[in-house]
Amino acid sequence: MAAELAEHAHPEHDREVFERTIFGFWMYLMSDCVLFGTLFATYAVLQDSLAGGPSGKELFNLPYALLETLILLTSSFTSGLAMLSAHKKNLLRTILYFAITFILGASFLTLEINEFSHMVQEGNSWQRSAFLSSYFTLVSTHGLHITVGLLWMTVMMAQVLVRGFLPETLKRLTCLCLFWHFLDIVWIFIFTFVYLMGVT
Amino acid sequence: MNDLFGKLDIRAFQHDAIENSVGVVIALTSLIIIGFVTYHGRWKWLWKEWITSLDPKRIGVMYLIVVLLMLFKGVMDAVMMRAQLAMAVGDTAGFLGAAHFQQVFSAHGTTMIFFVGMGAIFATMNFVVPLQIGARDVAFPFLNSLSFWLFAVSAALVNVSMFVGEFSATGWLAYPPLSGIEYSPGVGVDYWIWVLQISGVSSLLSGINFLVTILKMRAPGMTLMRMPIFIWSIFGALVLIVVAFPILTATLALLALDRVLGMHFFTSAAGGNPMMYINLIWAWGHPEVYILVLPAFGIFSEIVSTFSQKKLFGYTSMVWALMIITFLSFVVWLHHFFTMGAGANVNAFFGIMTVLIAVPTGVKVFNWLFTMRQGKIHLSTPMLWFLAFIFIFSTGGMTGVLLSIPPADFQLHNSLFLIAHFHSMVIGGVLFGIFAGLSYWFPKFTGFKLDERLGRYAFWCWFIGFLLAFMPLYALGLMGATRRLDHYEVHAWQPLYMIAAAGVPFIIVGIILQNLQILVGYKNRKTDSAIMGDSWNGRTLEWSTSSPPPPYNFAIIPHVGERDPFWAVKEGNEKPEHRKYEDIMMPRNTSFGFWIAGFAFLIGFAIIWHIWWFGLLCLATLLTLVIIRTWGGMDEEVITAEEVKNIEEKGFNRWQQS
């Protein structure tokens, strides 16, 4: 405890570290943007390569995708509430809102996995055509990021419970929320370019 | 298929005579090194002072060691190729079968670009960037250590491919469909994919790290336009890294998905599009070559200025040139495949974009020359490397412009003319830049200079060797000889291949002399660290510290009033501030980077050999380690003001103390 107190006797240093970390995390998010951009470009090129198989029009269920979208958007909102509570150092609310965010995120994943297993059972797996390969990969990459986010969220909830609202904890929570919002934005693009435009 | 060991069985360990002898040599060398370290009782020291170190100066040296080892491997690959081609004409088959030869050139390219080129760039960044910007460390010291260890384990993985299984035989960029599972069913391409994925993550992390360092941690008063030009060149390279490397990560992942999960991104059937791979890989690949060359430009800028004892000519112009080159390198990628049939308009557009790069590059050359003009030139070894660079890069750059004109490219693409062009760029530009930087900054991080005479001889050996090895290739390309041939039937080509092979011994001697330089330099070292601090009458901040610098670089962070701040202090234009010593917080050493990278290695190995249970287990362990590491607070220790005072007054020389 004394060591930790001593650590935080340098608020100027903490401030600089916070700024650098957030800036660096933004850099990482921009690089992740390029990663997703590559997958989007690939999808755009290959979306009409059906190899005699089904297209998005035949496969995608818009209301279902809309539900996923609303769940994710709400989870973004609740994560924002969690962050606000954290700044106010309100332990109960922080944990509560993160827990809700987690449940929403997990629901999103469940719906997605359900959609996938349906497609696979009907014989429309990622091996069927280039279109399906790029669809599954783009959406799963987003899903994998969500999974990592959920894992991160669990760790952060534990960290908040055990260590409280120290500067470094708040720093990490800020990064987590940035990550979560970013994934939301990526999903909007997926919803638009894959689902909405795929069905027209 | 055995579930416990995936695809791994006894056949993976069976190799031919050449591969076996290489294995023996490496095993023996490793044993000798291990024996040496044990005999001197240095394991604990190695662990405490180097392996777990978060000091970028230490990390830079470790990068360099890996670079030099991999340079040796890459040159040995080249030796084999040149020897084979000098003899393999008509009825003579040579000593390397086609499959083996193809693995050799694939390994050669992969090693040189990812381990020698990128490694040297990161080595230089680590020891020079914090010092030149007046900072104590990088923005994320732990991430820096992790980056290094990921780099080191990916180098280890490519070497493991020599003993367990095989390496890729599809070239350094592995075009599908050849690199797809149908035409390359073995593990070679998988090794290639995971080596690049791991080192790619390493590069991206370093890219972010140093970008934040440069943008957020410069000494007070050092505005962007007062930064050393080397920092600007690194900045350009970093922007390229952060934007381009995710493309590589994604593209390699797609190829892996094709190979492992039967997807159809780049297969010839089921709607796959191999041309997409080529576009994506070069969208990364072109920025990559600029990532390699921009720092070389920066190094040469520092060297020309220092050894002409004159301000860099046209600093603003040079910055603009660097930024224009950085930007343009994103819009030229198609020039690597004009022959794929994109059509006249598309080809012409990319051709014109490519030619445009010649303008800012030319501007840099003229500014360097005018820095020399009316200076007081000291023709040290770094300056010799620079002059050879001017010759090779200008002529090689010319051939580059030729290649950028699509119809001309149709006659030159994938021929030895192309090989001669890009080796001019990477050897004449990148490698000579690295050698120049090494000679220049060596005294800063070791405390002694490399032997100058041996350095000159080494330079001439390399320069003559390079010309012998590559000038004939221009002629061979024009004669219709393509790259990647293991055998040919045109007897008229043989004399030229033999001249090219004659260049090899010169280069080998050059390398031997470079290593001797270190030993002789050490033997003759002067122990006066005050002089050693400013080895070359330098201009930038790193020369104001001792050699090697103390762990915190600067006891007192300098305040910068103009460019070439150290020169300004020496000229009396700036007065160094006398402030009180204060406590300094430095990050504590940690082994987490080492362990996390170790598990990354195992995950790569597991995926390559389809040992899924093991891969998952290692992934779980890796995630656990990451969580543990990122659980606690800032892991730092304090160097008290008293300790700082002692170090500064005694003159810090870590080498002598250890």
Add this chain to the structure above:
Amino acid sequence: MTKKYKFPFFLLAGLALVLIALVIHYREHIAVLSPKGFIALQERDLIILSTVLMLIIVIPVLVMAPLFAWRYHESNKGEDYKPDDDHNLFAEAVWWGFPTIIVILISILTWESSRELDPFRPLESDTKPLKVQVIALQWKWLFIYPEEKIASLNFLPIPVDTPINFQITADAPMNSFWIPQLGGQIYAMPGMETKLHLIADKTGTFRGSSANLSGDGFAKMYFESKAMDKEAFDQWVKTAQNSPTLDTAAYTTLALPNDNNDTPQTFQLKEENLFDQIVMKYMGPTHE
């Protein structure tokens, strides 16, 4: 200062002479610079013209570098030392401006020549073009003459002064179809069709090969193209029309990987649409 550079200088000069002598001795073999067809001729001239344009900039650089290194060497006390002279607007204007002009010239050349020498662009000629379909295999080349209903393995006879319209594909990984003395290359890709238009202006035998790595036997993919008089060519066609047939079974055997550079063979073409079939083979779902 000049003494220690004498030895390397003379060594390099000597080696350069050896290289130049060799190049002159083997000049007939320098395919790209001794074209035998109109396309290759234009491409060569383009290369030479661009080189000359660039030398305008590069020669001054190669002169200035050693000149400055010698003239402003620290031992040379006679010259001015101006350590703070670090910018000059006129100089910048010159070395931003002149290269830009050269680059603009080269850009115009690029635009024009890319359209003129587009591989997909048919040649202008009064002579009726000959259609040749090219299939890259592992590791050999199959040339189909659909109108003559023959096929030829690893040997490409063509009539002189006649435009050849190539359609190119692969039943193998990516290759590149290249006959340097006649013109530039283009990729041969499975499931795709590329085009090339060449013409031989002189009779003779020209070497061709693949210019893109396609597996183990890649180095064996060389072949000869022979430009003949019309009579000689027609004679060859007639002989080929009496060769063994190339039906689907024969093709499948032919497509198997070979160990050495295959000896030329001719076939009677049974399947007129063989080429199209090979291209179409890669469309649709995998047959696994």
